[in-house]
Amino acid sequence: GAGVSQTPSNKVTEKGKYVELRCDPISGHTALYWYRQSLGQGPEFLIYFQGTGAADDSGLPNDRFFAVRPEGSVSTLKIQRTERGDSAVYLCASSAGTGAEAFFGQGTRLTVV
Amino acid sequence: QQQVKQSPQSLIVQKGGISIINCAYENTAFDYFPWYQQFPGKGPALLIAIRPDVSEKKEGRFTISFNKSAKQFSLHIMDSQPGDSATYFCAARASGSARQLTFGSGTQLTVLP
Numbered sequence A: 001g002a003g004v005s006q007t008p009s010n011k012v013t014e015k016g017k018y019v020e021l022r023c024d025p026i027s028g029h030t031a032l033y034w035y036r037q038s039l040g041q042g043p044e045f046l047i048y049f050q051g052t053g054a055a056d057d058s059g060l061p062n063d064r065f066f067a068v069r070p071e072g073s074v075s076t077l078k079i080q081r082t083e084r085g086d087s088a089v090y091l092c093a094s095s096a097g098t099g100a101e102a103f104f105g106q107g108t109r110l111t112v113v
Numbered sequence B: 001q002q003q004v005k006q007s008p009q010s011l012i013v014q015k016g017g018i019s020i021i022n023c024a025y026e027n028t029a030f031d032y033f034p035w036y037q038q039f040p041g042k043g044p045a046l047l048i049a050i051r052p053d054v055s056e057k058k059e060g061r062f063t064i065s066f067n068k069s070a071k072q073f074s075l076h077i078m079d080s081q082p083g084d085s086a087t088y089f090c091a092a093r094a095s096g097s098a099r100q101l102t103f104g105s106g107t108q109l110t111v112l113p
Helices: none
Strands: A005-007 A010-013 A019-024 A031-037 A044-050 A053-056 A065-068 A075-079 A088-095 A108-112 B004-007 B010-014 B019-025 B030-038 B045-050 B056-059 B062-067 B072-077 B086-094 B101-103 B107-112
Touching (some): A005 A088, A019 A088, A019 A108, A031 A075, A044 A075, A044 B101, A075 A088, B004 B086, B019 B030, B019 B086, B019 B107, B030 B062, B030 B101, B045 B056, B045 B062, B045 B072
Parallel strands (some): A010 A108, B010 B107
Antiparallel strands (some): A005 A019, A019 A075, A031 A044, A031 A088, A044 A053, A065 A075, A088 A108, B004 B019, B030 B045, B030 B086, B056 B062, B062 B072, B086 B107
């Protein structure tokens, strides 16, 4: 596709469950970012990949959150033992390189009940 | 040090009027200042961006004014249209290896017909 694709669009899960959120970046984009957007707030940085490696994971709130990008393209954000406070829209963005314009996906709305 | 403060939280403008949104930052390492537009259910989309070596950038009806000494920048939307009704986020990015965006809290703009 032409843009950043995120699946699923919506995810409802029970407290304590494990979830995976997927991001397909724009083809050829080496940089990939995950952000979290709570209701009425701006996106907050979670983690940044350059290629396959996590270059900066300083935004991950705790060790329940983990992300991978094994082949330098698709990325998966994994959340263990979900809590109600994890409910938010999780946004993925990609860019052609550090410093290039970032393009955002439509986000995955996660609701923990 | 990493915050970007945005105001107002919400703004109502008549069609044809000027919409003005303001942001302020503290981190002098920021060297790129984009504005994003977000419609409900969509990811943020880049609207216009500026670097601190210029004081103003105009693209169509959208203008960024940048005051480096005051560490402030603003978005002006001229001849505002109902289709401009959306949430606007200012952001900033520092030089360095990660290059993630730090977002303001957003301004919900409503343009009345």
